[in-house]
Amino acid sequence: MIQQYPTALTIAGSDSGGGAGLQADLKTMQACQTFSTNVIVGITAQNTLGVQGQYPLPKQVVTRQFASILADFHIQAVKTGALFDAEHVQMVADELQWSRLPNLTVDPVMIAKGGAHLLTPAGIRKIKSQLLPQATIVTPNLPEAELLAEQQIISEADRLSAAKKIQQLGAKNVIIKGGHGSGPLVKDYVRLANGDDFWLTAPRVKTKRTHGTGDTLSASITAFLAQGLGISTAIQRAHAYLEMIIEKPLVLGHGHGPLNHGGWSAHDEI
């Protein structure tokens, strides 16, 4: 039987609040017309107010999920999200290495919007040494880019030099997201493997309903890569999708609320 629908894999943590992590990835992929399988690396007890508990899963539970997925599906693109610690980053890097799955998006999730750390310092070092060399694209926010590039990022020139340093760690393409910046515009900086670069700019929406924005952008890029789009087009379409739904949030929870992933239709122009 020939698989007839674009299919991806997300390797991530579960968010009981439903707005970020694995749950954001699955909803995003569906909205962007790609089917996603999933490897759950750990479970968080979480809501819009913060992360109340983190429970990384035993190695056997993680590797068994990979085996089940790889035995059945033809995976066209992959993304990683919260991976918790060095041991789990290594597990995932090993599975990706031997399975040789194409189109890897690494979202180097380190700190949740509410301030909780979702990755240990040793986990950050492992992402740099084991995952970035395999990455088609890495999608850090500003604090994550500072940690990966080991430099402060204040000016636009700092973003350019940080993106170059992150490429030197092995990631082919880099997007440094600008949500944590200030000013009336949110500016994401993209540097492609061939050295071309560009900015994606959008009006800063005045909202605290930004839980899962990073997961949503990286899952959307993954969905479009699974469909065979080129990296530059996939990034631009993902950005357009995010900017469309961030303007129509669901009013839920008491903290950083979730996005409305289904808040666009396939007929919308993105």
Ligand SMILES: Nc1ncnc2c1ncn2[C@@H]1O[C@H](COP(=O)(O)OP(=O)(O)O)[C@@H](O)[C@H]1O
């Ligand atoms: N207030 C906002 N208005 C418009 N776009 C935003 C806003 N906040 C974040 N974004 C967009 O959401 C995406 C995720 O950005 P960011 O918040 O920096 O990442 P993360 O969720 O990983 O911390 C980026 O494409 C960024 O441009």
Ligand SMILES: Cc1ncc(COP(=O)(O)O)c(N)n1
């Ligand atoms: C399981 C999990 N994965 C990722 C995030 C990051 O999302 P955000 O930065 O929007 O809090 C999260 N909060 N929880």
